[in-house]
Amino acid sequence: MKNAEEIFEILKQQFGDAIIGIDKDTPTEPIISVDPLQIHKVGAYLRETDGLKFDSLMCLSGVDDANGTKVKDAEGYEFIQSGTLSVYYHLHSVELKHKITLKVSAQREDAKVESVENVWKTADWHEREAYDLVGIVFLNHPDLRRILMPYDWADGSHPLRKDYKNPEFYQGMKVPY
Amino acid sequence: MGLLDKEFSDGNILIANVEDLLNWARLSSVWQLGFGLACCAIEMMATSMSHYDFDRFGVIPRNTPRQADAIIISGTVTLKMATRIKRLYEQMPDPKYIISMGSCSNCGGPYWEHGYHVLKGIDRVIPVDVYVPGCPPRPEALLEGLMKLQDKIRNESLRTKSA
Ligand code: SF4
Numbered sequence: 001m002k003n004a005e006e007i008f009e010i011l012k013q014q015f016g017d018a019i020i021g022i023d024k025d026t027p028t029e030p031i032i033s034v035d036p037l038q039i040h041k042v043g044a045y046l047r048e049t050d051g052l053k054f055d056s057l058m059c060l061s062g063v064d065d066a067n068g069t070k071v072k073d074a075e076g077y078e079f080i081q082s083g084t085l086s087v088y089y090h091l092h093s094v095e096l097k098h099k100i101t102l103k104v105s106a107q108r109e110d111a112k113v114e115s116v117e118n119v120w121k122t123a124d125w126h127e128r129e130a131y132d133l134v135g136i137v138f139l140n141h142p143d144l145r146r147i148l149m150p151y152d153w154a155d156g157s158h159p160l161r162k163d164y165k166n167p168e169f170y171q172g173m174k175v176p177y
Numbered sequence: 178m179g180l181l182d183k184e185f186s187d188g189n190i191l192i193a194n195v196e197d198l199l200n201w202a203r204l205s206s207v208w209q210l211g212f213g214l215a216c217c218a219i220e221m222m223a224t225s226m227s228h229y230d231f232d233r234f235g236v237i238p239r240n241t242p243r244q245a246d247a248i249i250i251s252g253t254v255t256l257k258m259a260t261r262i263k264r265l266y267e268q269m270p271d272p273k274y275i276i277s278m279g280s281c282s283n284c285g286g287p288y289w290e291h292g293y294h295v296l297k298g299i300d301r302v303i304p305v306d307v308y309v310p311g312c313p314p315r316p317e318a319l320l321e322g323l324m325k326l327q328d329k330i331r332n333e334s335l336r337t338k339s340a
Contacts, residue, residue: 149294159293173256173296173301174297174301175297177285177290
């Protein structure tokens, strides 16, 4: 069983710059930030290494940080420019009974994160959900389709973005109340 | 205006007009499509169970729209599901009836403002005969809704279709 700082040190030694930092000042558990294009390697390492053995991905969540600047377009509609979208990974080791939280952040306009589907199969649908609702693209995901919204939902329309705007109509049905 | 409360005047002969007889037959065997959507569907299932016993009003769930007379929209209608409901409705033979059960299918319910995925009322897609309010409506309320539908069928005319 290892705590977050020990795990951070191990990862830092192994991956260097790909491990961006550790945030201990959180209300829940410490969060380790990772490079979005290296996360699959970090994940595989965490899963396979003796003494770490993170064999279970408990949850994978897409988050809109909404930390960009608010801009109004020509019609007076407010949207968010720049800033980041994040993915959080909650890992658990059934064998060693320890937990860790990882985080990757990518640019809002071009949010690309490596898929961890081939590390933990659980990630398959979770990543599809994060793609569907927040619009994070997972590179090398085998089947990155929408999972909850209809397949023909407008491209680039991701409902859990903080600046999401509902369409007026979907297939001829009025959407707003 | 029951049919059977009339005196039998002669042996087994019963005199009634065709309209009453047909309406009576229809309202006494409203077969519903076995179809449930969200929390309201749980209450609809409870209505079918022995305590409330939907069957005593002639309501039996059918597994295919081709054999169904009524569809109870019992729950949250997402936009994705709305397209399917429309298809099911089109597959049902006439005469067909629709009971909209619960706030969600009446008007969007708790999702009326922030439900990006919810259709704000099934009547935007198919014509509703009876609305049952509630979140969820108790089985008694659904039974009341059914009886309202039966009243409606009882007064139907062969010449003008109302639904
Ligand atoms: S009306 Fe209420 S109980 Fe019925 S489906 Fe909607 S939220 Fe659930």
